[in-house]
Amino acid sequence: MLLFLLSANFSDCFCAPQLEGHLDQTLVAQHLTKNQQRAYAELLKLRPEPARALLRTEQPRSAGTLLVADCIDFTELMISQDANRYAAVVQAQDERLATLAESPEPGPLRAYARAEIRLHQAAAQVAFEHEVQGAWSLRQAYQQMQATVKRYPDYLPARKTLGMMQFFIGALPEGYRWFLKLLGLAGSVEVGLQNLRVAAQRPNDFQTEAQIILALIHETYYKQGEESSRFIQQLTQQQSDNLLFAYLAISINKRLHHTDQALAAYRSRPSGAGYLPIAYLHHMVADLLLYQGQYAASQRENLLFLQEYRGTHYRKDAAFKLYLASWLSGDQASAERYRRQIDAAGRTVLEEDTYAQRFFDDQQPLNRTLTRARLQIDGGYYREALTTLESFATTAHTSLRDRLEAPYRRARAYHGLQQLDSARYFYARTVALAGDAPYYFAPQSALQLGYLYQMQGQTRLAKTYFQKALTYPKHEYKNSTDTKAKLALESIKQ
Template sequence: MAHPLASAHSPSGLRLLLGLLLVLLTTAAASPPQHDTAQAPETTSAAAGSLTPGLRRAYAELLKLRVEPARQLLQEEAKRAPGSAGTLLVADCIDFTELMIRQDASRYEAVVAAQDRRLAQLEKSREAGPLPAYARAEIRLHQAAAQVTYQHEIQGAWSLRQAYQQMQAVVKAYPDFLPARKTLGMCQFMIGSVPEGYRWFLKLLGLPGSVEAGVQNLRRAAQQPHDFQPEARIILALVQETYFKQGEESARLVQQLATQQPDNLLYSYLLLSLNKRLHRTDAALAAYRSRPTGAGYLPIPYLHHMAADLLLYQGQYAASGRANQQFLQDYPGVHYRKDAAFKLYLAAWLSGDDKTAERYRQQINQGGRTVVEEDAYAQRFFEGQLPLNRTLTRARLQIDGGYYRPALATLRGFSAATGPLRDRLEEPYRRARAYHGLGRLDSARLYYTRTIALAGKAPYYFGPQSALQMGYLCQADGQLNMARLYFQKALDSPKHEYKNSTDAKAKVALAGLPR
């Protein structure tokens, strides 16, 4: 029987929080570096907080998403020190990364049971230095993420609380142990950015969050040299791109990392993902096609799903369909299945194959869940009675791909005089995004404000997103009071398709404005 707290808003809020954490945890599962002990008298030596050379080699393979080679190297090390904190931590990083990327529910029970055994061993550890306590907190955080992902929200909430408090204790006892600052900073930031509607649940758990403190800890871990500085730099770069609109800096970092390690699948994944979010379709597809493949690499079906989006932006509908079919065939998880069916629908519908399109439309309702916003949007489309407009849909895809001039040309063929409100809102919003992408900011402002005025309290994302973008534009111009009004307007919007992510970005932006 479900716990009473598993209803209403609490699971959604926790899924939102952990969903944000998962992206970072699975791309940068923490490992302990060497550190300066000048301000941490409890640390007996630098080696007490470091991995052995063998564990470093295993972790280096994991960072490339070469799971089996990492396991083989770990087994060799485990023969020498099977119960050491470093061995237990790297073993958990391997299991956790595989579970979260593969999304194979059949592995969940075994992974959580192994985590419990590792935590029990660490409880009894007499090993000196920060590593045992840090490993406990990190493994507990992994467990929280896994529990929430696989629908054990109440256990996950308790595990998150334990992990957070334990990591705070590590930072207090060992203030120069940078991996702990990296993970604590990530948690502080993500909890601090959770929308107000879910804050009560986090307060109930005793989880204080702070965007400012989180960024400060992340920056300290990213800027100071230590063995695992790349992970801290990646997390900080993702935060800066997603919430602070610093995409160029993040792109340069990820490109540098991918160039330095062309055999690193994680860096290729990040390069693809970041270029996609920055609307650089050609660069994203180049990263997809040049990614390392072969024996030892962890299969990532989601890469095909991202490639399908990119091909859809280019109007390569048949190729997009093949990529999404491969994703659905190879992927054992439940997330993004509705979104993939929706994109298959779009590819067939825009190709003029209405019969196949209807089959894919029905497929949206036949599997998967609606935890992630993309799946929720697809389900909402299926349940809605209002058909999409082909012209606006083509323009949207072109804009998502960074093809702004073709999108404006497409929009010239649209007439909104007698259309439904949704279409009359979408048309100026798409124009605004296209002009924004072209750097024609006066035109972008004109159409954003037109969208906001027309939207009122309509349950669509065009108005709130326009308010968010206007906030960013005003902030860049130094119009801080206007920026504050627009960010608050985005927060005050009624429920819409992308309410969670829009609110989180607006909240972070407000927190960054001088008081």
Template sequence: MHEIRQVVLETKATPEALSPGARRAYAELLKLKVGTCRQLLAAEPATAPGTLLVADCADFVALIISQDASQYEATMAAHDARLAVLEKTPANALRDYAQAEISLHQALSQIGFHHEVRGAWNLRRTAGLMQAVATRYPAFIPARKTLGLCQFGIGSLPEGYHWFLRLLGLRGSVEEGLRNLGLAATQPNDFQTESQILLALIRESYYKQGSESLALAYRLARDQPDNLLFNYLVVSLNKRQHHGDEALAAYRTRPTGPAYYPLGFVHHLAGDLLLYKGDYAASLAENEQFLREYRGDYYRKDAAFKLYLAAWLGGAPPATCERYRQQINLGGPLTIEEDIYAQRFYHDAQTLNATLTRARLQTDGGYYAQALSTLQQFRLTAATPARDQLEAPYRRARVWQGLGRLDSARADYLRTLRRSASLGEPAYYFAPQAALQLGYLAQAAGQRAAAKAYFERAVAYPKHEYKNSTDQKAKLALRQL
């Protein structure tokens, strides 16, 4: 507490901050009004550190949202040009912070656009720069945001990446990362809202604190109804928390117009939400729009898979279903787990069970009563494939958990583990996820030894569709214990 109090006292005396004009431009950027942000910056001193930083944020946001490879080289050149100007600028906290933040934008862009080695080395440089800023200017709170994000991101990577981190000389700390992010989120600074959002997303994704994160998103969206980013957070977090109707309601009332940077990915989210609800024609339309507008490589396989599901469950002709299935196999990286899952579905030529698939989608949307009714139609026979034998109890467990019937959920999760063992532990995600959920349930009940055993069991399963994210969540939960 003494350190935090000292940092707060020093913060009040720190003169380096964004100019009023740069602050207004940054506020417009948070609304995803990239053009408005750039117009406001045109009236600011072109070589001021704050101007360069916010301008770089605008370019980074445009590149990451659009995923447009044709913008990549120009954006990299703009990063370099701004860093060259800052190198000639007198040192102060904002100048040094801008250098490190722009380096981070560059590293993340390189990694995202398949220049992983260059990006990793740049990330190493960024982590060092930001640590130096935090050490040299302990009262400059924005540095805690980026340093904390780097520390958490590096510290939470699955074990399979540790050799690479050691090679780069990168060391992370989940606890230090959360502490620094917490400082930036709770103390007044130009980037406090951004820090609050980052911390909320981490807590929701890794620490099961979805209610708190949703409350923040709703508060932000209520305070700024014209903010597309805050609306997107409400849509995305409700979707992740299985609140399908609430997510759709936010999507349908999102701010629109030419002032906003095109957010093609939101149509993919809507496609999922409508698929959960069983509105297959509308789901098809949203994912088709996503594929038309989106310029990136990621999520294309996943979108094609969802198009296939909507067509198949909606009773489309077999030729139409097959056309969407073949679309999964078109070019694109196997980087994110959703695309990996879709590609595996294609290559394995899986025959999905319509009842279990419909129940899965209903559960994902939070329509638990409908999902339970659907699952009652499933019948296990001697001819039932191993995958369906595992999926059935797992799906029931997810429904029971959603309905708050935790004893029934535990019983079906345990049934999933036993059946997986009896089948020779096939490489599906049902048993690892069942172990992870049993760990969470035991942790919530204060059963630390049981929770530890289940989290370790979740990590121990070999390669499956969601191993990276499952391992990451289980390892973070073990640290909490």
């Protein structure tokens, strides 16, 4: 289910039982067979065909074989985003679920496999625009996983998946409450983390998966990126032939603004026969090269991405980045062609695509100096960004957007340099200037001020700014900003 977390951006109704259960140990000891474990290990390396080959010697109707086989199909579908595979994958899931429903196989693995495959199906249905079916499948998966944990409280894989669902359902912004109520779902961030920690700390067939999910949550929502990065680096050192671990190293270093490390991880990634092609890697690397000002190389990578990718997400974002590379390199004809391409293809489900579409719709020209500074900051080149910003000056004709972006970029650069007094000053200036302007600079500034004051132990001020971040109307990054502010407020209460 790790690929569900990597590909999706989803009061507690489950009270976590104590670990000291009194179960029949023949049930508790039920695991994947050695061959099934090896197949799953190959899948975690993103080597689906070697994984399938290992399963061919296994009992085809056993719960472990059905589960790992479904993980293989699901991983290929979600990474490729190939709509031509969707119907066959869902049909195979239905057949596996029917086989498990009729199986006399006892123990927790069968119950877990049913709930896990149903959750795979929910993720696939939502990803391929069958949202109603996906919502119903999610409800079934959640209830089945709850029942599995209740019956087998010591079966840690079920705690891993239930904990993940509890966390993400509990973390959803308030705007989704009506949807959750309609489905009869309630999550809990605290209980979800508790279940994930248990599954991550104690040996089980899916312990590594639980550890990775927990590390990604800590990095994304709790400002523990360096710790999570070190953990991912340890994994890549232990398994240099693991493409998933290399992908995670690239991704987490990119989010932490460690461009050089991310590019090094990309260049040393394993490749060759058996590995699943990941078109999205080209898109990530295109961003990294854009941060460095390597515009032609960035264009080549995004064009490769658009050529190889089968999905509908990130297409608008790729066209926007192609526009930026052409525009910043002085190729106005290509820039205009890519600008029009933003509106021509793809969806606006993801925030990156929404931002690109808004740029197209607003028809408001970007400021070249601020854009260069933004890319330098995204790449972790903070001193260079401050040097770039020195050439920016407002005039009577400067747009409100640019007037807000300038102090925000300075705040981000000073924050990256750990010059926190200067960062706080420019974040506060952005908030004061913004009013109700429909841009993300002020809500992001409020969020960052909350983090800075929380780090200093000034919880009252931190709470004030987290709450303020939630008050801004719809902006490009509202969902992720609101989720982070909500989780930060919950952490203050604890």
